[in-house]
Amino acid sequence: MFQVGEVSRRLGLNPQTLYFYERIGLMPSPKRTAAGYRLYEPPDLERLSFITQAKALGLSLDDIKDLLMLQDGQQLSCQEVYDRLLKKVQHIDETISKLQTLKAQLNPLLEQCQQSLAQTQIGQQCVVFQQHPLVTSAEPLHNPSLHNWEDLNYDTQG
């Protein structure tokens, strides 16, 4: 039985993060002492370890919550689990595809800048954005597949 500070130190998580996981339903409410102190047990630590690992894999807390609920409830058929997993994997494929398209659009610009740099045109303005417009200014600019960078940028670095 571990108090919140002990769990925090062992797993490298802020105590506020543990409260947060409990609040959003990712962790169950642990037992309490008479004074109301939380008492975590080994299964709780394992669950927290899983969360940390899955998070490192790029799963959102909401994804992780659903995986854990699948396991907690043990109420879904193979068909239901299969459908969810399939949709998840398909969406991953779509996201990878979008990212590869985006990369393919950026690479020519990189090469052009690289060539300009090799020609030692010092001080000359870079023109890659004018020469390679992806969207013309006269038309609606909302490209459904690329507008949402956050759709592609789920790990928030950028």
Added chain:
Amino acid sequence: MFQVGEVSRRLGLNPQTLYFYERIGLMPSPKRTAAGYRLYEPPDLERLSFITQAKALGLSLDDIKDLLMLQDGQQLSCQEVYDRLLKKVQHIDETISKLQTLKAQLNPLLEQCQQSLAQTQIGQQCVVFQQHPLVTSAEPLHNPSLHNWEDLNYDTQG
């Protein structure tokens, strides 16, 4: 000379977005009518078009702001554009790599469910998580229902 609504319609941007760009210093304050109405000019539209193009390439508004400030100072060099684009491409590669790892973790579960479906009666409980538990036992959370798995992805909906 265009009012904010006209610019909004032409470029497919919410008027509030135009105010927002002005507030964060991405767009200069345009002229005003006697009544205080904003009046955008063609160079403003070109600048907004550039912003949209660069955004579609995955540059953050902060990246774009830096580029535009350099451009305003007549100092935009290929080296500076190259550095920013290269960082974006590197980040894309990292993201693709993470997603492929995640997919590799999920695929075995998917295949196991698929085999169970082919071999067993319809409606039987899925045992994937009992055979290869993601984490050992925890009290079931009283949760209403799982979302659609579709809604639990990397996009902003969910």
Added chain:
DNA sequence: GTTGACCTTATACTTAGGTATAAGGTGTAG
């Protein structure tokens, strides 16, 4: 019997890129 470490809850703040709403001013047509 007080210090200090530890725990509790609630609330606000953070980044990024906006969107939504309210309250009010302006311009024009009928």
Added chain:
DNA sequence: CTACACCTTATACCTAAGTATAAGGTCAAC
């Protein structure tokens, strides 16, 4: 004169995954 569309500002809200702080309760040691 009055609709009504359009404009203005300020303020609050949204996601994601927390972190920071305040105000207070508990526990063991000295």
